[in-house]
Amino acid sequence: MKIFPFFSVLLLTFGLSGCILSDKEDSFIWPEILESECIFENNQDLNCSSYLDGFDVPHMSASHPDKDEIWIIDLNGLIQSWDGYSLFTISNLSFLISNCHIEQGLLGFAFDENFNSSNQVLLSYIEKGPCDEENEANLILASAKIGNSGILNISSIKILREIYQPYRNHNGGYLQSIGGNQYLWGIGDGGGSNDPDSNAQDNSTPLGTIQLFSFINNEIYSVLEKTNSDPYILHNGLRNPWRFDLDINNRLWVTDVGQSCWEEINLLSINKSANLGWSEREGLHKFHSNGYTNENGTCYDDDDAPLVNDDFTDPVATYLHEGGNCSITGGFWMDWGPKSLQDGYLYGDFCSGSIWILREIEGTWTDEYIGSFKGMIVGFGRGLSDDILIFTWDGIIYSLD
Numbered sequence: 001m002k003i004f005p006f007f008s009v010l011l012l013t014f015g016l017s018g019c020i021l022s023d024k025e026d027s028f029i030w031p032e033i034l035e036s037e038c039i040f041e042n043n044q045d046l047n048c049s050s051y052l053d054g055f056d057v058p059h060m061s062a063s064h065p066d067k068d069e070i071w072i073i074d075l076n077g078l079i080q081s082w083d084g085y086s087l088f089t090i091s092n093l094s095f096l097i098s099n100c101h102i103e104q105g106l107l108g109f110a111f112d113e114n115f116n117s118s119n120q121v122l123l124s125y126i127e128k129g130p131c132d133e134e135n136e137a138n139l140i141l142a143s144a145k146i147g148n149s150g151i152l153n154i155s156s157i158k159i160l161r162e163i164y165q166p167y168r169n170h171n172g173g174y175l176q177s178i179g180g181n182q183y184l185w186g187i188g189d190g191g192g193s194n195d196p197d198s199n200a201q202d203n204s205t206p207l208g209t210i211q212l213f214s215f216i217n218n219e220i221y222s223v224l225e226k227t228n229s230d231p232y233i234l235h236n237g238l239r240n241p242w243r244f245d246l247d248i249n250n251r252l253w254v255t256d257v258g259q260s261c262w263e264e265i266n267l268l269s270i271n272k273s274a275n276l277g278w279s280e281r282e283g284l285h286k287f288h289s290n291g292y293t294n295e296n297g298t299c300y301d302d303d304d305a306p307l308v309n310d311d312f313t314d315p316v317a318t319y320l321h322e323g324g325n326c327s328i329t330g331g332f333w334m335d336w337g338p339k340s341l342q343d344g345y346l347y348g349d350f351c352s353g354s355i356w357i358l359r360e361i362e363g364t365w366t367d368e369y370i371g372s373f374k375g376m377i378v379g380f381g382r383g384l385s386d387d388i389l390i391f392t393w394d395g396i397i398y399s400l401d
Contacts, residue, residue, distance in 0.1 A: 034376055036392040042371025046338060046400050051383065052082065055395040057105070060174075061381035065115045070384060072397070075105030077125070079152065084384050091144075091152035093125065100131035100168060107173025112143075112215065113181050119146045122215065123157075124173040124185065126165070139163040139171050141185060143218055160220045161213075163206050167191025170240040178246060178270055182223060184234070185211040186241035186254075193259065194289045195279035200237050203229035208278065210235040210244070210254065212270070224273075235268055237276035237312065243330035243379065245345075246270070253345050255330030256315075258282050260289070261299035263328035264315035265347060265358060267365075274313035281307045283318035298322070316365040317358055324352035329377045336386045338401060341370065346388070348377045373398070 040048040052058075057075040064071060069083040077093035098104045108124030115121070120143050129137030141163075145156035165171060170188030177183050189200045189208035200208025212234040213220045222231035240257040247253060254266040256276060262283030268274050281287050286307045299321045319325060331347035334357070344359035353373040358365055373390055375398070381389035387401035 033394050036373075036375025036394050036396055036398070038398055039374040040371050040400065041374075045340060046371065048373070049399050049401070051387075051389060051397040051399040052087070053396040055397070057102075057378060057393060057395060058391045058397055059379035060109065060391070061383075061389060062109055062111060063382065065111050068384065070381070071109070072381075073106060073109045075099065075102075075107075077106045079106075079109065081150075082384075088150065090146070090150065091154070093123070093152075096125065096128060096157075098126045098129050098131075098137040098168075100129065100135075100137070103169045103171055104137065107139075107171060108175035108185070110175040110177050110183060113177055113179070118218075120144065120218065121146060121152070122160075122175055122183065124175050126168075126171055126173075127162075135165055135168045135191075137168070138165050139173060139187065141175075141220070143215070158218060160215075163187055165190060166197065172238075172241050174241065174243055176244060176246070178250075180214075181216050182212060182214050184244065184252070184270075185213065185232075186238070186244060187211060188240040189238065189278065194287075195239070198279065200239065200278045201275075201280065203233055203236055206230050206232065208236055208238050209233045210238065210241060210252075233273070234270070235274050235276065237274075237278050237280075239278045239282075242328075245330065245332050247333035247345070248335050253331060253333055255328045255347055257327050258321075260287070261285075261321050262318050263321070263325070263349070265317040265328070265330070265345065266313065267316045268313065275311055276315070277307075277309065277312035280309070281312065283315060317367055319349075319367075323354075325349045325354065326351035329379060332380060332382070332388075336382065337388050341388070344368075346370075346380065348373070348380070348390075350377055350393075353377060 038048045055074050060073045061070040069081045072080050077097045079090040081088045104126040106125045110122045112118050112120040123142045127137045127140050141161040143158050145153045147153045169191040172186035172188040174186040187206050187209050189195045199205050211232040212223050238256050241254050244254040252268040252270050256264050264283045327350040329348045329350050334342045334346050344357040348355040355370045356367045358367050376393040378393050379391040383389050387399045390398040
């Protein structure tokens with residue numbers, strides 16, 4: 001993969017281990033937020049323009065089932081709708097969620113597949129908890145009802161499931177509908193460097209997994225038939241699955257954030273479970289807690305790759321922490337948007353702002369560098385006109401079309 005350098009100051013600002021901060025919960029330091037600009041250096045016919053601003057940390061959007069509007073989700077708990085003319089506040093859940101750590105907050109959202117009759121939505125968030133002691137805030141899956149006024153009815157919020165979080169980072173939390181009243185829910189390994197409790201390889205815990213459940217009549221149910229593990233686990237061996245997406249063939253694209261040196265993209269089935277290998281390996285490599293670094297502290301391609309293990313499912317693409325790269329941000333399978341970006345998986349890097357498209361060419365998954373955006377990318381979205389939205393850490397949303 002061709003890697004393009006970006007903000008060199010990032011390397012000074014962050015001691016990044018693929019999760020934005022130190023994993024030590026008792027002494028983390030909020031990093032500096034770098035100002036984004038609508039600059040996209042590329043070799044494609046793509047234009048960058050400002051879309052919306054004034055947010056805290058917007059990170060995802062959801063298309064309304066029957067209205068020409070998108071709902072924008074902010075880590076601070078704010079949900080707003082945008083119809084191309086005005087923003088309307090659906091709810092402010094800041095009283096309910098924790099923002100003690102920059103990886104906490106309102107993490108996921110999905111419309112009920114029967115929204116037209118139920119007016120229900122699903123929420124994924126870190127519950128409120130104290131910030132000055134060990135983590136006491138867990139990951140919550142909840143439902144809520146949208147009232148006739150279009151505002152979320154706070155009294156209707158119902159907790160459906162609670163996942164214990166030993167640390168404040170690596171929460172995952174993304175939600176996605178896959179049809180048939182079924183949903184996927186990404187869960188991080190629970191935080192702390194090196195997966196200290198080996199959660200990702202322990203199927204008795206939901207940590208480090210992608211969960212599959214059905215949501216019917218305001219209750220969740222297991223879909224899988226399992227007796228010797230968590231019955232909701234579809235995939236395990238993950239560190240922090242921040243984003244995933246289904247393609248037109250119902251294949252699941254999962255970006256898993258790395259720790260020491262490697263970021264990875266996985267192509268999985270929604271019908272067959274897979275173990276992605278964390279924390280025995282990172283990417284295709286045997287995991288080393290001190291990283292794969294030379295005497296200068298630089299990541300390099302170690303000699304023991306690939307780590308062959310028939311129990312693990314290999315990623316289809318990986319890239320190193322080099323050229324300013326630090327943490328992968330997925331991503332969509334592009335069967336929409338600019339024609340030059342269709343028929344591939346779009347993803348980027350949080351630190352470098354680099355964006356790629358991954359396509360299958362003659363049976364091999366091959367990445368193409370699309371360009372570098374001058375900003376810290378926390379998520380991608382789909383705009384009202386099928387433009388690609390870029391959500392940035394300094395609270396601005398940009399559009400590529």
